[in-house]
Amino acid sequence: MSRESVLLFGLGGIGGIYACILQLSGKCDVHVVARSNYNAVKEKGFKLVSPKFGNHESLKFAGVWKSTEDAAAAGVRFSYILCANKALLDAKPSLSDHLRPIVTPGLTSIVLLQNGVGAEEPLHASFPDTTIISAVVWTGGKPLPTGDGVEQFNREGLTIGVDYRQGGDKKEEDAKLAKLVEWLTAGKGDCTVTEDIQSERWVKVIWNCCWNSLTTATRLKTGPFFDSSSQALPLCYTIMEEVCAVAKAKGLTIPDGTVEKLIKQCTDVPYPGLPSSMMADNNAKRPMEVEVILGTPVREGQRLGVPVPTLTAIYTIVKALDYGNLNAEAAKA
Amino acid sequence: MSRESVLLFGLGGIGGIYACILQLSGKCDVHVVARSNYNAVKEKGFKLVSPKFGNHESLKFAGVWKSTEDAAAAGVRFSYILCANKALLDAKPSLSDHLRPIVTPGLTSIVLLQNGVGAEEPLHASFPDTTIISAVVWTGGKPLPTGDGVEQFNREGLTIGVDYRQGGDKKEEDAKLAKLVEWLTAGKGDCTVTEDIQSERWVKVIWNCCWNSLTTATRLKTGPFFDSSSQALPLCYTIMEEVCAVAKAKGLTIPDGTVEKLIKQCTDVPYPGLPSSMMADNNAKRPMEVEVILGTPVREGQRLGVPVPTLTAIYTIVKALDYGNLNAEAAKA
Numbered sequence: 001m002s003r004e005s006v007l008l009f010g011l012g013g014i015g016g017i018y019a020c021i022l023q024l025s026g027k028c029d030v031h032v033v034a035r036s037n038y039n040a041v042k043e044k045g046f047k048l049v050s051p052k053f054g055n056h057e058s059l060k061f062a063g064v065w066k067s068t069e070d071a072a073a074a075g076v077r078f079s080y081i082l083c084a085n086k087a088l089l090d091a092k093p094s095l096s097d098h099l100r101p102i103v104t105p106g107l108t109s110i111v112l113l114q115n116g117v118g119a120e121e122p123l124h125a126s127f128p129d130t131t132i133i134s135a136v137v138w139t140g141g142k143p144l145p146t147g148d149g150v151e152q153f154n155r156e157g158l159t160i161g162v163d164y165r166q167g168g169d170k171k172e173e174d175a176k177l178a179k180l181v182e183w184l185t186a187g188k189g190d191c192t193v194t195e196d197i198q199s200e201r202w203v204k205v206i207w208n209c210c211w212n213s214l215t216t217a218t219r220l221k222t223g224p225f226f227d228s229s230s231q232a233l234p235l236c237y238t239i240m241e242e243v244c245a246v247a248k249a250k251g252l253t254i255p256d257g258t259v260e261k262l263i264k265q266c267t268d269v270p271y272p273g274l275p276s277s278m279m280a281d282n283n284a285k286r287p288m289e290v291e292v293i294l295g296t297p298v299r300e301g302q303r304l305g306v307p308v309p310t311l312t313a314i315y316t317i318v319k320a321l322d323y324g325n326l327n328a329e330a331a332k333a
Numbered sequence: 334m335s336r337e338s339v340l341l342f343g344l345g346g347i348g349g350i351y352a353c354i355l356q357l358s359g360k361c362d363v364h365v366v367a368r369s370n371y372n373a374v375k376e377k378g379f380k381l382v383s384p385k386f387g388n389h390e391s392l393k394f395a396g397v398w399k400s401t402e403d404a405a406a407a408g409v410r411f412s413y414i415l416c417a418n419k420a421l422l423d424a425k426p427s428l429s430d431h432l433r434p435i436v437t438p439g440l441t442s443i444v445l446l447q448n449g450v451g452a453e454e455p456l457h458a459s460f461p462d463t464t465i466i467s468a469v470v471w472t473g474g475k476p477l478p479t480g481d482g483v484e485q486f487n488r489e490g491l492t493i494g495v496d497y498r499q500g501g502d503k504k505e506e507d508a509k510l511a512k513l514v515e516w517l518t519a520g521k522g523d524c525t526v527t528e529d530i531q532s533e534r535w536v537k538v539i540w541n542c543c544w545n546s547l548t549t550a551t552r553l554k555t556g557p558f559f560d561s562s563s564q565a566l567p568l569c570y571t572i573m574e575e576v577c578a579v580a581k582a583k584g585l586t587i588p589d590g591t592v593e594k595l596i597k598q599c600t601d602v603p604y605p606g607l608p609s610s611m612m613a614d615n616n617a618k619r620p621m622e623v624e625v626i627l628g629t630p631v632r633e634g635q636r637l638g639v640p641v642p643t644l645t646a647i648y649t650i651v652k653a654l655d656y657g658n659l660n661a662e663a664a665k666a
Binding site: 310317330 | 552553554556568631643
């Protein structure tokens with residue numbers, strides 16, 4: 001019996017690293033959808049530079065595809081599809097649209113290696129019989145400037161769990177997670193398995209809501225932002241406390257002291273502090289992950305009657321920056 | 334007996350027009366502090382282009398000075414000093430520092446032709462025996478690109494009143510206002526005199542708090558901002574209502590329907606809508622009038638226990654943008 005196949009969708013900094021980890025595990029056939037760098041990866045293989053996993057000049061994946069349609073046309077059936085593309089809830093085509101050709105009911109599990117909250121729901125709606133695994137990614141990864149590989153830095157790790165589906169068989173879903181974790185671990189990946197991935201996701205979004213949005217709106221890293229006025233740090237607390245209240249209203253477990261801990265993790269960083277992925281996207285006028293980082297917390301707050309005035313203001317501003325980036329004529333009008 | 338003297342401090346778009354109006358009145362000797370364009374104005378005079386006041390090639394002021402110190406050294410005593418410089422409450426030297434050499438107690442009245450709220454208080458503190466006249470400026474004016482004059486467009490008008498000082502003689506202060514209004518009117522300026530200038534100032538700051546801050550933070554004119562998300566227009570109402578509540582808590586008179594009227598005045602403007610002076614300052618990385626437009630409403634809200642969460646968030650963001658503009662190294666860190 002041939003080995004099972006997995007697909008990495010989104011071969012950027014994070015997707016590239018998890019493609020390599022699974023490849024190095026030797027446990028499965030790794031396929032990738034490489035959009036911008038298809039030719040290089042197809043012909044020359046993929047490069048990994050990493051203090052943790054070692055340097056590898058040319059990892060040869062079992063399949064390199066230009067799109068999910070191409071992978072489907074080749075008849076490959078995937079046990080897991082790991083999505084490490086940018087999380088854009090309002091993008092067309094949607095993630096569901098991309099995955100539809102390659103999801104095999106009963107076989108495929110979809111694995112989200114993405115920022116933010118709220119990305120699971122549209123997938124459950126599109127694929128009601130499919131296991132959705134969700135992970136908070138703590139990994140430092142960036143594409144090599146040469147476009148033919150990835151560099152891993154800082155730490156590598158996932159907090160990972162099943163986002164249990166309604167009417168699903170928990171044991172069966174847990175088994176699918178366990179197999180993936182076994183493969184990742186065989187590749188020396190660090191996995192912390194949790195039964196409550198949504199709480200983990202929301203703790204991380206408390207962080208992202210604050211630093212991503214403020215660095216984007218102010219165009220400053222966290223250090224100069226803290227220096228900009230006596231209101232700067234209090235605003236960070238306000239934002240985090242609003243998201244925290246929404247998460248608690250959802251029934252999630254947010255440990256006491258979470259906000260203070262997340263603030264300290266950032267203020268402890270030496271000047272000039274932290275940039276953010278959203279700040280980089282804004283500076284480059286790329287689409288920003290506004291909805292999964294800010295939009296879902298705002299909407300959940302509104303739905304649950306939790307006051308989110310500060311989040312709403314900053315969501316609206318970042319949404320407008322996103323609009324301006326994607327509509328050059330409107331921005332220049 | 335020689336005629337009385339007035340000084341225009343800040344010879345930009347607005348200051349230039351009121352220098353011309355007073356010059357054309359023939360009622361007083363007009364002096365100006367011309368900083369960037371001293372040589373041109375001193376030698377060739379000042380140009381006015383206006384559908385309302387006519388075109389004038391070369392208005393010769395009684396005095397052209399590089400600084401208030403120079404005017405003081407020449408021994409001129411001013412009945413009125415009209416301040417049309419940018420309103421920067423946190424600037425060093427402060428407006429009081431600039432005016433100190435040329436304020437003659439008992440003679441001089443200080444007249445503010447500036448945006449925002451809160452600029453009178455430091456002047457009262459610095460010049461407790463001096464009449465402070467305050468005006469809301471409805472005038473379209475901009476410096477000529479050649480730097481030697483000013484263009485008046487759209488409308489011209491002031492809503493003007495005494496910001497009565499504690500322990501002052503109201504009749505005497507009213508008489509000082511009346512004389513200035515007489516001169517402005519003789520120069521065909523439109524003045525609406527009010528006994529409650531603070532209410533008028535706060536109505537205008539309801540407008541400015543919203544449009545100046547949002548166009549600055551989002552880098553969009555109002556039209557594309559309204560298009561950017563369904564949250565955009567509600568955010569405008571929220572900001573205006575917060576400022577409105579602060580003004581009412583101060584005991585000021587804000588007519589019913591003010592917010593709706595101000596919103597409509599903006600949404601009625603054809604696409605792409607309005608830019609703002611603050612947006613232009615931000616784009617050019619010039620100091621922004623953050624404190625008089627946003628800072629005072631935030632502080633007054635906090636002092637009076639009026640919730641201003643949205644104002645606070647946008648104030649903090651604009652303050653950080655201002656900080657980044659004025660601290661290039663921090664912004665690039």
